[in-house]
Amino acid sequence: MGGITNNAMIIRRELMTRIARLLMQGKLEEQVDRIPLELRPKGSTDISRCCIYKDRAVLKYKIMAMLGFHIQDEEDELTPLAEYVRQAFRRTEVSDEPLTVVDAACSACVKANYVITNMCRGCVARPCLVNCPKNAIRFEGGQAKIDSSKCVNCGMCQKNCPFHAVVYVPVPCEESCPVGAISKDEKGIEHIDYDKCIYCGKCLVACPFGAVMEKSHMMEIFRAFREKRQVVALVAPAIAGQFRTPLENIVGAILQLGFHDVVEVARGADVTTANEAAEFEEKMKAGQPFMTTSCCPSYTASVRKHIPELEPFVSHTRTPMYYTAEMTRKKYPDAVLVFIGPCLAKRFETFQDPNTDYMLSFEEIGAMFVAAGIDVAQSKPADVGAGIDPSGRGYPVAGGVAGAVGKKLAGRVDYRSVAFDGIDKARIRELKGLVRSCSGNMVEVMACEGGCVNGCDVIANYKVASRQIGELVKK
Amino acid sequence: MENKLSVKVCTGTLCYVMGGAELQLLESYLPAEIAARVDIKGAPCLDCCNRTDAGKAPFVQVGDRIVAEASLFKVAEVIKEMLKAEGKWAE
The missing domain is CATH 3.30.70.20 (Alpha-Beta Plaits)
Incomplete structure (x- = not known):
């Protein structure tokens, strides 16, 4: 879903690239307030809204989100972006609310449908x-x-x-939300109810005004670079499908950005596979009718907040990111661990994870490559993944997790997997019904259609990415 | 078949990030009779992003023509136009 090209997406990526470039040059504080003027210069006819001034104001607030702020935190409209840059560099904590609505960009939708x-x-x-x-x-x-x-x-x-x-006339964000977590206030502006939100990111893809924004951790990561700390990247297996290059080059390009080391999360996926297979065997022996996967944080949030009856059936096995971060923390006790992944749900998981510090989306790492002038295909290939089972690299494609667990079980027990990919309103109802009747005994659930390769922050079209990952798994 | 119209889709990182990733689907997007008349290849950076006169990414080169801000639709239109001009295809 992130791969659908549109202008709201292009504007977001252009802003990210400009911010990353200025951070790399050490000039962000000095020049950040110029970005909206540079993108919408005087006399520009390339205007998206009623006038150039509104366009610039919206760009300013989008930058504020990218600096990691909640738009509603603004106290004084005259506060320059440079001040937010200073505050962001002093900030010690990231927020557990990963989204913010740019109110100046929103409110264009109808109140009654x-x-x-x-x-x-x-x-x-x-x-x-x-x-x-x-x-x-x-x-x-x-x-x-x-x-x-x-x-x-x-x-x-x-x-x-x-x-x-x-x-x-639909309201795209409300229509896309599987759980009714986004709704208008009395002024017509959308708000996210975090008691309901499952972090699927569908609203941020759906909004044609690009008004729903992720609060980036880019500032924290650049601060870590600036303070010469060891910054270690944990890359989600979906990254292998994001550029038209072998995984070795992608890892090489990440190292070129200044990361001290890159660890593949596929390594942790192997642990998830082993644990989940053992847990499955145990639960089936105990007479449980079925078990569901637990590696999609958007799915587990859906269960926690909306389908509590399904909770006893969700695997207790932790996610590949959890195990990878645990291993990496042992190796680098003082490093800053940055998860590089495909979606908002993983940004939320990063916040909860005891070992991971920050998150960069595929979009953000892509913008950083562009800002640094790195062509991934030209980067020096790095060694990857000795000792990783190819099935761990298949996790991000729908059917990959159930496939890996099935392979591990190697026919020892009766194993019938069913896959649900893509959570929407109807799917939530279907999942509720699982408790009464389930056609298989292993249920793989992923919030995005096609799997993580179709997360809200991906660069490549998921069909292309799935193909590339399929080739890796076959190796 | 010789003399196919050459289509080079830039797979450089900048183009890819700025929406070029979608252009990987060009082959399946084109109607079969047009797809048979073109030779689509991924190309390393076409070096258009470093020029100030080439427009905005993503870039695709159709024959000798550079298409800026390329989308599936836009590239398909240019391909049809060039095939028509060469008398290789008629609507």
Whole structure:
């Protein structure tokens, strides 16, 4: 889902690249306030909103999110971005709320999903008005209007209009959210309810205004570089599909950025596979009807917050990131550990993990390569993964986890896997139903269609990435 | 078949990050009769990103023409146009 090219995505990546470049030059504080002006220079006709000033304001707030701030933390509108840069460099903690809504960019969406168009003839029958259960329709200037404060989006007006004058207009972020965690306040601006949010990142991909932003950890990571600390990257296996190059070059390029070492999370995936296989065997022997995977943090958050009845069936095995970070922490007790991964859910997991310090998304690491002028294909290939089972590299593609566990079990027990990839509203209901009847005994669940290769922060199209990863697994 | 129209899709990191990754699907995006008339290759950096006059990434080279801010649709249109000009294809 992250791979779908659109201008909101391009703007985000352009901003990330500019921030990374200035950080590398040590000039961010000095020049950050110029970025919105450079992207929307005086006289520019390349405008996305009502005017150049609004465009610049939105860019400013997007930068604020990329510096790791919550937009609503702004106290004084005159505070320059340079001040946020200074504050970010002093900051000692990252927040457990990984998203922020740029309010200046939001609020463009309809309050009620049904809108009466100019095709309304103001007829005598007025079935829209007669059939509206909430009295939300009134006539003004000979045409029907919907009062959004009364409308409950039932759609009766649309169903009854003889002229097809009523259209349904979605609110993309709300429509994409599988759990109803994003909704409007009284001013029409979207807010995220973290009691419900499952960190799937679907809203941030869905918003055509790019108003939902991830709070980046880039500032913390650059500070660690600046303070000459050892910074170690833990790379999610999905990275192997992100560039048109062998994994060896990607690892080489990350080292070139100044990371002290790069550890493949596929190494931890091997531990997850072994533990999950052992746990599966044990649970089946104990008579449990089925077990589900636990490595997608968005899925486990869905269970915790919305499907508690499924909780006893979720594997207690930890994620590949957990095991990898544990191993890496032993080797580098004082290093800064940075997980490089495909999605928002993993950013949240990084926050919870006892050993990982920060997270960089694939988009962010891509922007850092561009900023540093690194062409991944030209970087010096590094040694990768001696002793990693190829099945561990297959985790990010739907079916990969269940496949690895099945391979490990090697026919010792009855193993029938079912895969659910892509969590949406309907899927949540289906998952609830699993408790009553499940067609297999091992359920693999991934929040994104196609697996982690289709996370909200990926660069490559997931079909291309899956193909590349498939080749690695075959090796 | 000789004389296929050459299409070079830049797979350099900058192009890839700025939306070029999607262009890897070009072959399957093109209608079969057009796909048969082109030779699509991934190319290392076409060096357009270092020029100030070439426009914005991602870049694709169709024959001798550079397509800037390339999208699947835009590249397909240029391919059709060039095939028509060479008399190799008619709509």
